[in-house]
Each structure stands twice: as structure tokens, then as C-alpha cells.
Amino acid sequence: MPGQTLAEKVWDAHLVHRAEGEPDILYIDLHLLHEVTSPQAFDGLELRGRKVARPDLTLATEDHNTPTQDIGLPIADPTSRAQVEAIRKNSEKFGVTLYPLGDPGQGIVHVIGPETGLSQPGTTIVCGDSHTSTHGAFGALAFGIGTSEVEHVLATQTLRLRPFRTMAVNLRGTPRPGVTAKDIILAVIGQIGTGGGQGHVIEYRGDVIAGLSMEARMTICNMSIEAGARAGMIAPDDTTFAYLKGRKHAPKGADWDAAVEYWRTLRTDDDAVFDKEVDVDLDALTPYVSWGTNPSQVAPLDSVVPAPESFDDPAQRAACERALAYQGLTPGTPLAGIPVDAVFLGSCTNGRLEDLRAAAEVLRGRRVDPKVRMLVVPGSDRVKAAAEAEGLDKVFRDAGAEWRNAGCSMCMAMNPDFLQPGQRAASTSNRNFEGRQGAGSHTHLVSPAVAAATAVAGALASPESLPAPVFAEV
Amino acid sequence: MEPFVTHTGRMVPLRRSNVDTDQLIPVRFLKRLTRTGYADGLFAVWRTDPEFVLDQPQYEGATVLVAGPEFGTGSSREHAVWALLDHGIRVVLSPRFADIFRGNSLKNGLLTVQLPDDVIDELWRRAEEFPQEPVTVDLAALEVRAGELTVPFELDPYHRMRLMEGLDEIDATLRHADKIRAYEARRPSFKPTVTAA
Ligand code: SF4
Numbered sequence: 001m002p003g004q005t006l007a008e009k010v011w012d013a014h015l016v017h018r019a020e021g022e023p024d025i026l027y028i029d030l031h032l033l034h035e036v037t038s039p040q041a042f043d044g045l046e047l048r049g050r051k052v053a054r055p056d057l058t059l060a061t062e063d064h065n066t067p068t069q070d071i072g073l074p075i076a077d078p079t080s081r082a083q084v085e086a087i088r089k090n091s092e093k094f095g096v097t098l099y100p101l102g103d104p105g106q107g108i109v110h111v112i113g114p115e116t117g118l119s120q121p122g123t124t125i126v127c128g129d130s131h132t133s134t135h136g137a138f139g140a141l142a143f144g145i146g147t148s149e150v151e152h153v154l155a156t157q158t159l160r161l162r163p164f165r166t167m168a169v170n171l172r173g174t175p176r177p178g179v180t181a182k183d184i185i186l187a188v189i190g191q192i193g194t195g196g197g198q199g200h201v202i203e204y205r206g207d208v209i210a211g212l213s214m215e216a217r218m219t220i221c222n223m224s225i226e227a228g229a230r231a232g233m234i235a236p237d238d239t240t241f242a243y244l245k246g247r248k249h250a251p252k253g254a255d256w257d258a259a260v261e262y263w264r265t266l267r268t269d270d271d272a273v274f275d276k277e278v279d280v281d282l283d284a285l286t287p288y289v290s291w292g293t294n295p296s297q298v299a300p301l302d303s304v305v306p307a308p309e310s311f312d313d314p315a316q317r318a319a320c321e322r323a324l325a326y327q328g329l330t331p332g333t334p335l336a337g338i339p340v341d342a343v344f345l346g347s348c349t350n351g352r353l354e355d356l357r358a359a360a361e362v363l364r365g366r367r368v369d370p371k372v373r374m375l376v377v378p379g380s381d382r383v384k385a386a387a388e389a390e391g392l393d394k395v396f397r398d399a400g401a402e403w404r405n406a407g408c409s410m411c412m413a414m415n416p417d418f419l420q421p422g423q424r425a426a427s428t429s430n431r432n433f434e435g436r437q438g439a440g441s442h443t444h445l446v447s448p449a450v451a452a453a454t455a456v457a458g459a460l461a462s463p464e465s466l467p468a469p470v471f472a473e474v
Numbered sequence: 475m476e477p478f479v480t481h482t483g484r485m486v487p488l489r490r491s492n493v494d495t496d497q498l499i500p501v502r503f504l505k506r507l508t509r510t511g512y513a514d515g516l517f518a519v520w521r522t523d524p525e526f527v528l529d530q531p532q533y534e535g536a537t538v539l540v541a542g543p544e545f546g547t548g549s550s551r552e553h554a555v556w557a558l559l560d561h562g563i564r565v566v567l568s569p570r571f572a573d574i575f576r577g578n579s580l581k582n583g584l585l586t587v588q589l590p591d592d593v594i595d596e597l598w599r600r601a602e603e604f605p606q607e608p609v610t611v612d613l614a615a616l617e618v619r620a621g622e623l624t625v626p627f628e629l630d631p632y633h634r635m636r637l638m639e640g641l642d643e644i645d646a647t648l649r650h651a652d653k654i655r656a657y658e659a660r661r662p663s664f665k666p667t668v669t670a671a
Contacts (some may be wrong), residue, residue, distance in 0.1 A: 039507040079505035140542040147552040251664040259664035315491040432503035433496040
């Protein structure tokens with residue numbers, strides 16, 4: 001028998017039922033819920049008198065609609081409030097654990113799973129949210145589902161699925177200093193396109209991975225969906241185990257030893273064959289930024305806005321033309337130097353402690369350009385507390401940025417944090433779709449370090465391009 | 475879910491690739507708690523442009539959307555499917571769909587059919603030249619027919635059967651409840667639960 005890939009091993013370990021001519025029934029270890037994609041699923045259960053099969057494997061949070069300031073007050077927008085009230089009511093009625101706004105466990109659904117140790121190697125994790133791929137950084141098979149599937153998991157703790165195809169993204173070479181996980185994944189999407197991973201689970205491989213922190217791995221896996229993939233995965237290693245050890249829901253005692261022994265088997269066998277393989281060269285990589293309105297429309301920050309004619313494919317050429325018209329950009333304009341109105345640091349892509357540290361590093365001894373509004377939104381309440389414990393909030397405030405409470409915030413602008421029509425932002429989030437950060441808004445996706453440098457310069461900029469920081473005498 | 479066997483209707487040509495779910499239904503429409511009532515949200519921003527194809531008089535009442543590749547990328551919001559259905563769209567034809575969108579559509583009885591780029595090009599041309607010409611999407615024969623054009627398509631037999639019968643998938647899965655319980659009995663003790671600290 002030929003060897004198996006990591007994704008195939010995890011799939012097989014969750015197989016409940018397989019029969020000719022129908023999709024497999026796959027067991028789900030962890031089902032995460034948030035307020036936007038769950039109300040109709042709970043309604044469906046109620047309508048048919050069904051229960052939640054495994055409340056103990058189900059966790060709900062409030063993140064998309066929640067305000068990031070004045071969180072003690074009732075939510076002002078009545079429709080947002082209704083959605084948050086619905087998840088509270090449904091969680092209570094169906095016995096599901098909920099981390100509500102204001103609870104120290106609250107945060108973006110893809111930040112709280114890992115930080116509590118629930119996202120573990122070899123588990124299956126689903127959520128009615130496409131960025132569930134984030135949890136694949138732990139060697140979990142984690143993917144987003146629609147509301148009908150949310151209902152199916154609630155009722156049965158399983159899903160009906162055909163096995164995903166497998167794809168290796170081989171990260172070759174060594175990134176230079178200053179190149180981050182965000183730059184790596186933007187370059188990958190730029191190379192393979194928004195449909196490049198369609199139907200596949202991407203496993204990120206290569207020597208570079210051993211040196212990446214769990215936060216960096218999560219950033220990479222998070223954006224797998226932007227390449228069209230069902231999921232992204234990274235084989236667990238000692239970095240993974242060290243991250244998990246001692247966390248709230250990590251195995252303890254003898255269970256820990258048994259778990260680690262199993263987790264060590266979770267790697268692609270040497271003789272396994274992927275359905276698809278691509279190599280991505282990191283040696284020449286420099287910080288990346290998006291110029292268009294889909295996440296494959298990216299380029300090195302030190303290059304220029306491309307011309308539609310530079311694309312051979314007619315669909316890509318047309319997409320470039322449309323994107324430039326929407327973004328208000330002219331081919332040949334240097335990307336560095338495009339002025340911005342706002343900078344958003346946060347989201348499930350780059351809202352973790354390491355991301356805040358990287359941005360604070362750039363902001364120390366510098367000021368945010370007075371024309372720029374910079375919003376810093378920690379990914380979870382725990383991230384917020386940890387950042388405050390090391391004084392990062394002070395760095396952001398001193399620089400002139402706004403320090404907020406946890407949530408999705410300006411990543412999708414469902415709460416009061418959004419851009420005005422025509423405003424341009426550098427954002428550490430994951431999607432640069434038309435209107436994503438507010439109707440008529442323009443988004444440039446960047447890493448936390450580039451976001452901070454851009455806030456200081458008032459225009460897209462790399463940290464290296466900034467004048468030296470000035471520290472007050474002490 | 476309504477069974478789907480065959481559908482005949484007029485086409486609306488949407489000459490765009492990467493039609494993402496934020497365009498299909500902008501975020502402000504996601505705050506509702508129901509599965510219906512999303513017609514006003516469909517392409518809400520693009521429709522503020524009076525030139526946008528969906529609202530041109532010749533395409534009024536069209537039920538088959540013909541779009542470019544990477545249709546439905548982005549978020550998992552099933553609202554995108556509900557909005558298309560509420561507007562009256564029953565079939566979307568595209569060279570490639572995003573996986574989650576495709577799964578959502580098939581679960582709601584919105585048929586998504588993948589066709590080669592050149593066929594989509596031809597359908598765009600026809601829809602623009604003969605907007606009144608009907609197209610038939612036949613799930614029993616696995617064929618798309620428009621005028622003298624007949625193109626086969628593929629669909630996973632299970633999804634096809636589910637669509638044609640309008641089957642409730644949860645019921646179908648619960649028939650295997652004993653196997654689910656057996657699986658649970660052999661899950662390792664180190665697997666996490668939300669309730670144990
Ligand atoms: S931070 Fe953005 S991408 Fe992540 S879950 Fe929230 S809205 Fe979705």
C-alpha cells in the first residue's frame with residue numbers, strides 16, 4: 001500500500017461510514033459557532049424537534065457583530081443586537097457553551113480555538129466560516145461549512161463529504177529578514193490564483209516551516225481559502241506540542257503522552273503522492289501587498305501597479321481592469337507611496353500577540369501620521385490582556401493608534417468599525433473584495449509590520465523605508 | 475428542499491470572474507435571522523449601477539445565471555445562495571465554482587453546473603444576442619440545451635439523487651446512528667471537549 005498524506009490520515013481516522021456511491025460520513029471533533037451563520041441552523045433543529053448531538057464538542061462565540069468599544073453598553077445596531085441575542089438564546093436552549101461579549105474567553109472564533117488548546121493535531125474542526133482553515137496550522141483537518149452543514153453537524157456531529165483532493169505547496173528556500181508569514185501566503189495566492197486550490201486540502205511543506213511559530217503557521221493556513229482550497233494543513237512538530245502544553249483544553253498527564261505519541265505519526269509518508277504539487281520560491285520574496293479586489297491580485301511592495309495588458313489570460317486582464325477602476329489606481333504607480341486614510345491591525349489572520357508585537361516594534365518611538373486613523377483590534381480578549389501585560393497597548397496609544405476590544409471589526413465591517421466610501425486602508429485582514437471594509441472602501445492587504453510602517457508614513461511603506469525612531473530621554 | 479429535475483428559463487449573462495460572496499450579498503444583509511427574504515440583497519452594490527446586467531429589461535424574469543470562473547469565492551455565507559434563490563435564480567452556470575458555495579447551493583436546490591470556458595462564452599453570446607431564447611438544464615439527462623446547442627455536464631451521483639428527490643440529508647445520516655455511536659465509543663480519551671477544563 002502506498003503511503004498516505006497527512007490529510008488522508010486525519011480523514012481516515014474520522015471515518016464513520018463509507019459506502020459505494022455516496023459521500024463518507026465523517027466524525028467532527030470540534031464544532032465552532034458564531035452569531036452570523038448559526039441562527040438559521042438552530043431554527044432548522046427546532047422546526048424538526050432535534051437536539052444538539054454533542055454540546056460538549058460545540059463552542060460558540062460572539063465576534064462578527066460585536067462592537068470593539070463601549071462593550072458594556074447594549075449593542076446599538078438593532079439587527080446586530082438581534083443576532084447576538086439569538087446566539088445567546090440558542091446556546092442556552094441547546095446547552096452549548098458560549099463566550100459572550102465581555103467574557104474573558106471571548107474573541108474571534110479562529111483565535112479562541114487555538115489559544116484554549118482546543119485546536120489539536122489530528123482533529124476535525126468545522127465552523128460556519130471559511131477561515132476555519134486557520135486551525136490546520138496544528139495538523140487538524142479544519143474547514144468552513146455553510147449553514148445547512150452547520151445544522152447537520154449540530155444534529156449528528158458528522159458531515160457527509162467526499163474526500164478532498166490533496167495538494168502540496170512546497171515552500172522552497174529561506175525568506176530574507178523582514179519577510180513574514182503574511183508575505184509568504186500572499187505570494188502563494190498570487191502564484192496559484194483564487195481557484196488554484198479548488199477542491200484540495202493544501203499541505204504547506206518545506207524546511208522553512210520548522211522555524212515558523214504557531215502564529216505564523218496560522219496566518220498561512222488561514223488564507224488557504226483565498227486560494228480556493230478547502231483547508232490548509234501543516235504537520236505538527238515540537239513547536240506545536242510546546243504551544244499546546246499546559247493550555248486549558250490540552251490533554252493532561254497520561255493522556256498528554258498518548259496524544260503526543262499519536263500526534264507524531266501525523267505526517268505525510270515519504271512515499272505518499274499528492275494529487276497536485278507546486279513549488280513556491282521564497283529566496284527572492286520581499287514584503288507583499290495587494291493592489292486589486294481579490295487576494296490573488298498582489299505584488300511586491302517595491303513594485304508598481306500592474307497594467308491589464310501584462311496579463312495573458314483574458315479573464316485576468318478584465319479582472320485587473322475592473323479592479324484598477326474600482327481601486328482608483330493607475331498602472332505604473334509605485335505601490336509604496338500610495339496614500340491611505342486608515343490602517344487596520346487585527347483579524348483572524350493577523351490579530352494574535354505576535355502580530356501585535358511586530359507592529360508595536362515598528363511603532364515604538366514613532367507617530368502615526370495625523371491624517372491616518374489606525375485601529376488596533378486584538379483577536380481575542382486573552383490576546384488583549386497579554387498585550388496589555390507587556391505594555392503594547394501603551395505603545396499603540398502613544399503612537400496615536402486606537403486600542404480596542406476583541407472582535408472581527410474592520411475585517412468585514414459588520415460592526416461599527418468601517419471605512420467611508422472612497423477611503424483607502426492598509427489592512428492585515430484577508431480579503432480585499434469590493435466594499436469589504438465598508439461600502440465603496442479600498443483595501444490593501446499587508447503584514448502587521450507593513451501596516452504599522454504605513455500608518456507612520458501615511459502611505460504604503462515598508463518598515464525599512466522609515467526614518468529612524470526618536471525615543472524620548474528617560 | 476424542492477426537488478429539482480429539469481428547468482427551462484432564460485439566461486442572464488454576467489461577464490465577470492471572481493464573483494465573490496461579498497458581492498453576491500453584502501454584509502449588511504447578513505444580520506437577518508431567517509433563510510428567506512434576501513432578494514433585495516442580491517448584488518446590492520452592483521445593482522446601484524443602472525447599467526448592471528441583472529436589471530436590464532430584456533433579462534427580467536431570467537432564471538439561469540451565466541457567470542465567469544471562480545464564482546462564489548470568499549465567505550461561507552449560505553445567504554449568497556438564499557439571495558439567488560429569492561431573486562428567482564434556479565441555476566448558475568460557470569467554468570468553476572468555489573467549493574463551499576457549490577456545496578451550499580446543492581443543499582438548497584440551487585443547481586450549479588460547471589461548463590467549459592468556451593461553452594460559457596457561447597452562452598454569453600447567445601444570451602446577449604437572443605435574450606428571449608430559453609435554456610434547459612436537464613438534471614435527468616445531465617444536459618444543458620439552448621437552441622441547437624447541447625452540452626453534457628457532470629454532477630456527483632449522490633448530489634444528483636438528492637436534488638432530484640429533494641431528500642433531507644440529516645434524516646439520511648441519522649439512519650447510521652448506530653455507526654456514529656460505535657465511532658464515539660472508540661474515540662481516544664485524549665480528544666478535547668469544550669466542557670472539561
Ligand atoms: S476576522 Fe474576518 S475573516 Fe476572520 S472570522 Fe472575523 S470576519 Fe471572518
